[in-house]
Amino acid sequence: MARAFAKISFTPDVQAVQTEMGSRRAYSAAELGDTEIAVLSQFEQSFIAERDSFYQASVSQTGWPYVQHRGGPVGFLKVLDEQTIGYADFSGNRQYISVGNLRGDDRVSLLLMDYPSRRRLKIWGRARVVNERREPDMLAKLELADFRAPVERGVVIHVEAFDWNCPKYITPRYNQRDVDSLLEHARQQKTAEVQHTQAALGNGALPLIITGIRQLTPRIRAYELRHVGGERLPNYRAGAHLRVPIALPDGRITSRAYSLTHAVDERDSYYQIAVLRQDDGEGGSSALQQGWQIGTRLNSDIPENYFPLHDDNRPALLIAGGIGITPINAMAETLAARGTDFQLHYTGRAPEDMAFIKDLQRQFPTQCQFYFSQGHTPTRLDISALLANAADNSVIYVCGPTRLIDSVRQTAHQLGIAEERVQFESFI
Numbered sequence: 001m002a003r004a005f006a007k008i009s010f011t012p013d014v015q016a017v018q019t020e021m022g023s024r025r026a027y028s029a030a031e032l033g034d035t036e037i038a039v040l041s042q043f044e045q046s047f048i049a050e051r052d053s054f055y056q057a058s059v060s061q062t063g064w065p066y067v068q069h070r071g072g073p074v075g076f077l078k079v080l081d082e083q084t085i086g087y088a089d090f091s092g093n094r095q096y097i098s099v100g101n102l103r104g105d106d107r108v109s110l111l112l113m114d115y116p117s118r119r120r121l122k123i124w125g126r127a128r129v130v131n132e133r134r135e136p137d138m139l140a141k142l143e144l145a146d147f148r149a150p151v152e153r154g155v156v157i158h159v160e161a162f163d164w165n166c167p168k169y170i171t172p173r174y175n176q177r178d179v180d181s182l183l184e185h186a187r188q189q190k191t192a193e194v195q196h197t198q199a200a201l202g203n204g205a206l207p208l209i210i211t212g213i214r215q216l217t218p219r220i221r222a223y224e225l226r227h228v229g230g231e232r233l234p235n236y237r238a239g240a241h242l243r244v245p246i247a248l249p250d251g252r253i254t255s256r257a258y259s260l261t262h263a264v265d266e267r268d269s270y271y272q273i274a275v276l277r278q279d280d281g282e283g284g285s286s287a288l289q290q291g292w293q294i295g296t297r298l299n300s301d302i303p304e305n306y307f308p309l310h311d312d313n314r315p316a317l318l319i320a321g322g323i324g325i326t327p328i329n330a331m332a333e334t335l336a337a338r339g340t341d342f343q344l345h346y347t348g349r350a351p352e353d354m355a356f357i358k359d360l361q362r363q364f365p366t367q368c369q370f371y372f373s374q375g376h377t378p379t380r381l382d383i384s385a386l387l388a389n390a391a392d393n394s395v396i397y398v399c400g401p402t403r404l405i406d407s408v409r410q411t412a413h414q415l416g417i418a419e420e421r422v423q424f425e426s427f428i
């Protein structure tokens, strides 16, 4: 993307200043080669879909730039396809400066901000105005079902370039929705503090304390657990899980199994699990997320393993669906550390719902493939092609929804792949 951005922005005057300031050499590489076509990946598409405002600059006939703030409900700036975005134009103060500017010059520059996470995306494109009479279908696509403001027209922008900026100097700011969610979190933490002045949960053999919590996705939280006394924890093989005690809201103690998400770290002894909050279950996962805080103590069982990774050098084909990534992530890390060939195919709804996706992309860029069932360009895992092309001696591991596991097992059976080469784990 850097080339398209550089071609638009690094004018001779800009280049001259870069030369004077000593940054020209670093930036000139971005201009080499043909201009790239700007294609919004799932990351840009998700970022755009989460915004409730942006700034838009247009070019006026006087040559002056005109910057306008545009706001609406979350997602009002829509991704129409990988190269097109658009929004419905609600009636405002009736100055019509941006719309008027677009008559003479269709170029716009957008700045999209995510203040709490300190991220910003710049987009350059060519905009056209859409009206109900000529393009009713397009306008219908841009309208928002639950938003009552009168729509006067639509603006459709063909994206020509985009660029992510560094977070430096972005002050985190929070809107009412963010503040409400942070307050709710603080309230839950307070309740939990009261809870963990009480005795350790459960009566398993392993005394653990929670030493870290990370929100991986809106519904998945990762927990780091260490020995209460700082002792080394029992080792495990990738594929293992930990059965942990959970206090239910009615005071009963129950337990649930959670896969250990990382390869054993020889230098540092800790366990990590990642828990998806299931809103339609018996409440174990939501009670865990509500009750477990840093400092919570529990007596868990020692790890067990019904899904062990082979320990010879046969290549592995790893297939994960949704939260089924947890044991598969530990397997990928273990195989990489050992130098054993593997491929990982990870399918989920959308990148923002998929745990470990960024770490996997960073650690194993050539071994991982991702598939998204939602979004503008859904991608599907072709199980038949995958298994048909797998090496004859590879071991296949699958973890995720029942239908994914069943489909891999049935396809393997049809292709004559021996049963012992297909290992699976269901979380149900």
Ligand SMILES: Cc1cc2nc3c(=O)[nH]c(=O)nc-3n(C[C@H](O)[C@H](O)[C@H](O)COP(=O)(O)OP(=O)(O)OC[C@H]3O[C@@H](n4cnc5c(N)ncnc54)[C@H](O)[C@@H]3O)c2cc1C
Pocket: 241, 256, 257, 258, 259, 260, 273, 274, 275, 276, 277, 278, 280, 281, 282, 283, 284, 285, 286, 323, 326, 327, 425, 426, 427, 428
């Ligand atoms: C070995 C193992 C490893 C696991 N690892 C993880 C992990 O890493 N991360 C994680 O988040 N979870 C993991 N789980 C699942 C976890 O143990 C809990 O089941 C999960 O957190 C949900 O608990 P719950 O009490 O909230 O809901 P539950 O009442 O347990 O229900 C969970 C979901 O399953 C459905 N369900 C329950 N029973 C059945 C059934 N018999 N047939 C069909 N559907 C059913 C429910 O409708 C609901 O959607 C693992 C389970 C096992 C057995």
